[in-house]
Amino acid sequence: MDGISPASLRSGIAARPSAAIIEVSGLSKRYGEQVAIADICFVASAGQILGIIGPNGAGKTTLLETLVGLLPADSGAVCLDGQDVSPSRRRQSMFYVPDEVRPYQDQFVGQVLMFFGAVYRRPPAGIAQIIATLELQPVLGKRVHALSKGYRRRLLLALGLLAPHPILLMDEPFDGFDLRQTRQMAPLLRREADNGRALLLSIHQLPHAERICDRFILLAAGRNCGSGTLDELRDRTGLPQANLEEVFLALT
Secondary structure: OOOOOOHHHOOOOOOOOOOOOEEEEEEEEEEEEEEEEEEEEEEEEEEEEEEOOOOOOOOOHHHHHHHOOOOOOEEEEEEEEOEOHHHHHHOOEEEEEOOOOOOOOEEHHHHHHHHHHHOOOOOOOHHHHHHHHHOOOOOOOOOOEEEEEHHHHHHHHHHHHHHOOOOOEOOOOOOOOHHHHHHHHHHHHHHHHHHHEEEEEEEOOHHHHHHHOEEEEEEEEEEEEEEEEHHHHHHHHHHOOOOOHHHHHEEE
């Protein structure tokens, strides 16, 4: 499939540690004179869902792609379990689910899922459970390029769930879902965190983020305008009853 072999996907993948942690300090990326992200710092732990919050153009995708090593950073460090790691080594511990991508476009959905399941040595029952939970049965016989946006997001989420990497990064995981579908997906991500993964989710729909995330990074124009739990951010703004949207507006 698209020249990717099971061996190349499996190589170097670390088993999920019991206390994986990612520490980011001073991460910056520029495109010429344009600042994409500037001096980003945060910590995320196993068992935690971190929401990277901001409007379109805030730098959320750039941050994720720089973290995982798809883009070279201009400065800063990314440490995993206390060790500064190179971009190539980060991919051993991080699995990135991008937005608006159609993997293996000409393949059938069922084939893609079985391929990934075989790569990561997932038992057939485990693959079947993910298919059932994400309600992918109606499209197993469809080619990926023919999927609707909602089903494409479900397929990408399934691939992220099949992967064993201890850190899962997802760009706009709820894009294309309605409110009911989003509420169905949220418990899946919580279960992944409860099983020991650290989840980093880029989200621009603030009500969805408030519902699922434990901690937040508020991005505006590539800069971190605030980070912490919702209660910590409320304390910072002096708005004890504020929702995430109100906190975001107050800090940005």
